Amino acid sequence: MPQTETRIKVQGFAAMDSKAPLAPFSFERRAVQEKDVLIDILYCGVCHSDIHQARDEWGGGVFPMVPGHEIVGRVLETGSQVTRYKAGDLVGVGCLVDSCRVCDSCGKGLEQYCQQGFSATYNGFEQDKTTPTYGGYSDKIVVTEDFVLKIPENLEPAAVAPLLCAGITTYSPLRHWKVGKGQKVGIIGLGGLGHMGVKLAHAFGAYTVVITSSPGKKDAALRLGADEIIVSRNAEELEAHAESFDFLLNTVSAAYDPTLYVNLLKQDGTMVVVGVPDAPIGLDLFPLIARRRNIAGSLIGGIPETQEMLDFCGAKGITADVEIIPIQKINEAYERMIRGDVRYRFVIDLKSLSVKGD
Amino acid sequence: MPQTETRIKVQGFAAMDSKAPLAPFSFERRAVQEKDVLIDILYCGVCHSDIHQARDEWGGGVFPMVPGHEIVGRVLETGSQVTRYKAGDLVGVGCLVDSCRVCDSCGKGLEQYCQQGFSATYNGFEQDKTTPTYGGYSDKIVVTEDFVLKIPENLEPAAVAPLLCAGITTYSPLRHWKVGKGQKVGIIGLGGLGHMGVKLAHAFGAYTVVITSSPGKKDAALRLGADEIIVSRNAEELEAHAESFDFLLNTVSAAYDPTLYVNLLKQDGTMVVVGVPDAPIGLDLFPLIARRRNIAGSLIGGIPETQEMLDFCGAKGITADVEIIPIQKINEAYERMIRGDVRYRFVIDLKSLSVKGD
Numbered sequence: 107m108p109q110t111e112t113r114i115k116v117q118g119f120a121a122m123d124s125k126a127p128l129a130p131f132s133f134e135r136r137a138v139q140e141k142d143v144l145i146d147i148l149y150c151g152v153c154h155s156d157i158h159q160a161r162d163e164w165g166g167g168v169f170p171m172v173p174g175h176e177i178v179g180r181v182l183e184t185g186s187q188v189t190r191y192k193a194g195d196l197v198g199v200g201c202l203v204d205s206c207r208v209c210d211s212c213g214k215g216l217e218q219y220c221q222q223g224f225s226a227t228y229n230g231f232e233q234d235k236t237t238p239t240y241g242g243y244s245d246k247i248v249v250t251e252d253f254v255l256k257i258p259e260n261l262e263p264a265a266v267a268p269l270l271c272a273g274i275t276t277y278s279p280l281r282h283w284k285v286g287k288g289q290k291v292g293i294i295g296l297g298g299l300g301h302m303g304v305k306l307a308h309a310f311g312a313y314t315v316v317i318t319s320s321p322g323k324k325d326a327a328l329r330l331g332a333d334e335i336i337v338s339r340n341a342e343e344l345e346a347h348a349e350s351f352d353f354l355l356n357t358v359s360a361a362y363d364p365t366l367y368v369n370l371l372k373q374d375g376t377m378v379v380v381g382v383p384d385a386p387i388g389l390d391l392f393p394l395i396a397r398r399r400n401i402a403g404s405l406i407g408g409i410p411e412t413q414e415m416l417d418f419c420g421a422k423g424i425t426a427d428v429e430i431i432p433i434q435k436i437n438e439a440y441e442r443m444i445r446g447d448v449r450y451r452f453v454i455d456l457k458s459l460s461v462k463g464d
Numbered sequence: 465m466p467q468t469e470t471r472i473k474v475q476g477f478a479a480m481d482s483k484a485p486l487a488p489f490s491f492e493r494r495a496v497q498e499k500d501v502l503i504d505i506l507y508c509g510v511c512h513s514d515i516h517q518a519r520d521e522w523g524g525g526v527f528p529m530v531p532g533h534e535i536v537g538r539v540l541e542t543g544s545q546v547t548r549y550k551a552g553d554l555v556g557v558g559c560l561v562d563s564c565r566v567c568d569s570c571g572k573g574l575e576q577y578c579q580q581g582f583s584a585t586y587n588g589f590e591q592d593k594t595t596p597t598y599g600g601y602s603d604k605i606v607v608t609e610d611f612v613l614k615i616p617e618n619l620e621p622a623a624v625a626p627l628l629c630a631g632i633t634t635y636s637p638l639r640h641w642k643v644g645k646g647q648k649v650g651i652i653g654l655g656g657l658g659h660m661g662v663k664l665a666h667a668f669g670a671y672t673v674v675i676t677s678s679p680g681k682k683d684a685a686l687r688l689g690a691d692e693i694i695v696s697r698n699a700e701e702l703e704a705h706a707e708s709f710d711f712l713l714n715t716v717s718a719a720y721d722p723t724l725y726v727n728l729l730k731q732d733g734t735m736v737v738v739g740v741p742d743a744p745i746g747l748d749l750f751p752l753i754a755r756r757r758n759i760a761g762s763l764i765g766g767i768p769e770t771q772e773m774l775d776f777c778g779a780k781g782i783t784a785d786v787e788i789i790p791i792q793k794i795n796e797a798y799e800r801m802i803r804g805d806v807r808y809r810f811v812i813d814l815k816s817l818s819v820k821g822d
Contacts, residue, residue, distance in 0.1 A: 211731055219731045219755055221707070282756070349579070364747075373569055373577045376758075379749050386746035389722075391737050394761030397577055398640070400734075401759050403752030 113137050114144065117459050118244025119433050120170040124162035127437040131170055133240060135248045140187040143254045145197055150242035151176025151267035151426070152452040154298060154359070157440050159229045163384075168229050174242030174454070175201040175227040176270040178263045188251045196263060198255040198416065199247060200270035201406050203227050203239060207252075215410035217253075243433060245459050255413050258420025265425035268298060268451040269416060271406065272426060276303040277415040278407035279355060279378040280310060287311035289352040292336070294367060296323050299357035299380060301427060301450040304330040307355070309422050315347070317354075317367070326449070330427075338366060349373075349397065357381050364401065368393045376400040426451050432458030471495050472502065475817050476602025477791050478528040482520035485795040489528055491598060493606045498545040501612045503555055508600035509534025509625035509784070510810040512656060512717070515798050517587045526587050532600030532812070533559040533585040534628040536621045546609045554621060556613040556774065557605060558628035559584060559764050562591050565610075573768035575611075601791060603817050613771050616778025623783035626656060626809040627774060629764065630784060634661040635773040636765035637713060637736040638668060645669035647710040650694070652725060654681050657715035657738060659785060659808040662688040665713070667780050673705070675712075675725070684807070688785075696724060707731075707755065715739050722759065726751045734758040784809050790816030 113134040120131035138144050156173035158164050177199040181191050191197060205212050206222035217224050225232050228241025241247075257266055276299055285291050291312040293303040300316070307314040308331030315334045316327035324335045336343050344366060351370045359381035367377055368390075379401065393399065407415065419425065427450045431439055439452045471492040478489035496502045514531035516522050535557040539549050549555060563570050564580035575582050583590050586599025599605075615624055634657055643649050649670040651661040658674070665672040666689030673692045674685035682693045694701045702724060709728045717739035725735055726748075737759065751757065765773065777783065785808045789797055797810045 216731070365744075373574070379752060382750050382753065386723075386748045388744035389747040389759075390744045391761055392740050394737060394759070395740065395763045396761070398760065398762050401747075401752070402756065403749055403754070404756050405753050 111137055114246055114248060116240075116244050116246050118172045118240065119436060120172045120243070121160040122170050124160070124167055124169070128160065128173075128243070131172060133172070135240070135246065138183055138185050138248055140185040141250050141252070142185045142248050143181055143188060143191050143197065143251050144183040145177070145179040145199065145247050145249065145254070146182045147177055147179040147242055147245055147247060147456045149178045149264045149267045150174040150454045150456060151271065151428070152436070152439055152443070152454060153271050154443060157443060168231070168238050171229050172240035172243050173228055174244070175199070176267040176272070176453075177227070177242035177247060178257055178267045178270070179247070182246070184251075190251055190256075191254060196257040196259055198257045198266065198270050199227060199242065199249050199253065200255065200274060200412055201227055202409070203249050203253050204233050206233065214408075216408040218406045218408055243436065243454060245456055253409060255409070255416055257416060261420055261423070261425050264430050264453045264455065265428050266416075266419075267453050268302065268426035268428060269419055270412070272298045272302045272451060273306070273419065274407035274412045274415050275299055275380050275404070276355060276357070277306050277418070278411055279380065279404035280306055281411070282404065283353055283376055283378065285310050285312050285353050289313065290315065290350055292317045292351050292354040292367075292370060293332075293357065294338075294354060295357040295381065296320070296327060296450075297357060297446070298426075298451045301330055303355045303357060304332050305424050308332070309418075309424060315351070344370065351375055354378070355380065359383055361385060362387060365390045365393055368399055368401070371397065371399045373397040374399070376402055378402050378404050380404055428453045430455050434458060469495055472604055472606060474598070474602050474604050476530045476598065477794060478530045478601070479518040480528050482518070482525055482527070486518065486531075486601070489530060491528075491530070493598070493604065496541055496543050496606055498543040499609050500543045500606050501539055501546060501549050501555065501609055502541040503535070503537040503557065503605050503607065503612070504540045505535055505537040505600055505603055505605060505814045507536045507622045507625045507788075508532040508812045508814060509629065509786070510794070510797055510801070510812060511629050512801060515801060526589070526596050529587050530598035530601050531586055532602070533557070534625040534630070534811075535585070535600035535605060536615055536625045536628070537605070540604070542609075548609055548614075549612060554615040554617055556615045556624065556628050557585060557600065557607050557611065558613065558632060558770055560767070561585050561597060561607050561611050564591065572766075574766040576764045576766055601794065601812060603814055611767060613767070613774055615774060619778055619781070619783050622788050622811045622813065623786050624774075624777075625811050626660065626784035626786060627777055628770070630656045630660045630809060631664070631777065632765035632770045632773050633657055633738050633762070634713060634715070635664050635776070636769055637738065637762035638664055639769070640762065641711055641734055641736065643668050643670050643711050647671065648673065648708055650675045650709050650712040650725075650728060651690075651715065652676075652696075652712060653715035653739065654678070654685060654808075655715060655804070656809045659688055661713045661715060662690050663782050666690070667776075667782060673709070702728065709733055712736070713738065717741055719743065720745060723748045723751055726757055726759070729755065729757045731755040732757070734760055736760050736762050738762055786811040788813050792816060
């Protein structure tokens with residue numbers, strides 16, 4: 107493969123500051139280095155965290171910001187030392203594009219917990235801690251081979267994109283806490299993360315219950331693979347399931363009273379949170395103590411586990427439920443997401459970038 | 465052994481209601497049944513929960529209330545079916561005097577998590593859910609053999625008493641979460657529970673750090689077996705230990721910001737809480753997610769593990785640091801405990817009950 111010696115010209119959409127809607131933005135990416143893969147982006151999922159970051163709701167935003175960390179594309183070109191990919195391969199990039207690679211966490215393939223800080227795919231910096239990263243709302247990306255994932259060719263590429271964040275964020279805790287057959291598992295919230303949690307918990311053989319504030323989501327939950335639904339506004343429904351769950355995956359990022367859910371756990375049960383409400387939650391410790399229950403957090407997943415998840419989804423035919431949009435609809439999509447009006451993930455078709463260079 | 469056919473007359477101290485100081489109280493216990501052990505109480509530790517319950521600060525108090533669940537005594541008499549104890553044996557009774565014995569938790573020897581509710585040693589009911597229980601601020605107690613513990617004869621009986629609650633409450637989580645050599649463990653708070661946590665974590669071979677708001681406790685902490693002390697009011701001391709702890713045992717029951725402590729944990733580290741503040745604590749979920757950290761609760765310990773703890777303490781020569789008082793000083797002792805003026809546990813010498821019937 108010839109190695110590109112010049113920087114890569116890229117078209118995309120960016121927020122120029124936290125108040126601006128996303129708009130067309132031209133920029134450059136680094137020339138393809140020995141270990142780099144140049145990817146022609148086909149699809150990019152729209153994560154709720156894209157909105158928080160584009161609007162700088164978490165602070166510290168790096169602008170101009172090109173969001174997007176659920177990237178699927180085809181390899182255009184590879185550096186001279188790249189061994190695992192060749193032009194034409196279907197590949198993915200998730201939330202991480204690099205990490206220190208030497209700390210304990212990186213050594214265990216848990217780059218998301220890199221003690222030096224991983225390089226986020228956008229709104230972050232390369233490992234030089236200086237060069238900003240730009241995400242997948244764009245037509246091309248250059249990523250070091252070790253952070254590129256292989257995508258099973260049997261899956262629909264647009265519907266694979268959300269697996270790179272929503273998929274791994276739910277897969278990783280379900281695997282780490284060994285969810286499977288003979289267990290009763292609750293997925294709290296049925297959005298982008300929750301709908302993947304339901305599909306995966308069901309695929310792992312668990313008795314899967316959706317816990318949602320919306321009674322109207324029952325049919326959708328059952329169709330996704332849930333065995334049952336609990337409407338969390340109904341105290342008697344919660345009470346009927348008290349002390350019966352082995353594991354809860356909480357995807358809610360609105361404020362909530364955790365005791366409602368903790369009381370659903372058996373002795374030694376665990377609730378893992380993957381959503382972050384804006385403010386601390388009020389945690390009553392007594393229900394934890396009374397049954398030796400656990401609350402834990404989990405962040406996306408490492409590169410080896412992300413590949414394992416993609417292979418698992420390939421083998422089982424699992425993808426996200428998506429609505430494909432042209433990038434020109436991104437600001438409207440954000441408004442619909444805030445209203446909860448998406449089943450369950452928007453995915454941008456990057457062909458809609460008119461000046462796309464292929 | 466002859467079986468007592470009449471009810472047992474007992475002298476003790478009770479709170480007649482939530483406002484009353486503790487005062488002399490005569491009552492009866494059940495006649496010794498086939499599986500029962502009649503114990504002549506020598507010493508009873510004074511737990512902080514005794515104050516909360518005697519003053520009905522947790523609600524639902526059963527009055528008159530005879531507190532006390534850190535009981536050490538000698539067997540006076542045994543029922544005809546008792547096989548493990550005989551008159552003269554040194555024995556203990558902790559926080560539990562019975563449980564359903566058939567649920568999953570009881571089947572695993574985790575009677576403290578009995579799904580039907582265990583019988584608390586006082587301020588509770590026997591398994592008939594009707595007969596009130598009376599605790600160890602008294603000269604005799606009748607307990608079914610299966611909830612009586614054997615006390616190592618080599619230990620000082622008065623200093624053993626607090627092991628029955630403060631000891632097992634700290635031993636159980638340290639064992640369950642497999643604390644030991646090569647680990648850095650923090651004990652948060654240096655009171656009755658905390659001082660036992662330090663002794664036990666040190667005995668398990670962990671590098672043991674006391675985390676306290678009181679700089680004046682340094683010498684005491686080191687003497688108890690701590691390797692180091694962190695003063696939690698000093699942000700820079702906390703910062704210097706960020707992400708370095710495998711495990712934290714939090715014994716604090718005053719209000720606190722859990723993030724101060726959570727940030728001390730390594731990836732996959734766990735903070736176990738055994739104290740219950742009066743109100744929910746404000747928990748920021750992001751520090752849990754960022755390093756897959758855990759918060760869990762733990763309640764005392766089951767009967768088999770309590771015996772294991774006593775045997776371990778016997779083998780290692782571990783007891784509590786106590787101040788022995790006559791029962792007539794109990795109200796004064798409560799006031800001193802509220803001020804934190806005890807190193808580290810009051811223990812009542814029941815010989816001080818003038819009309820003791822032996």
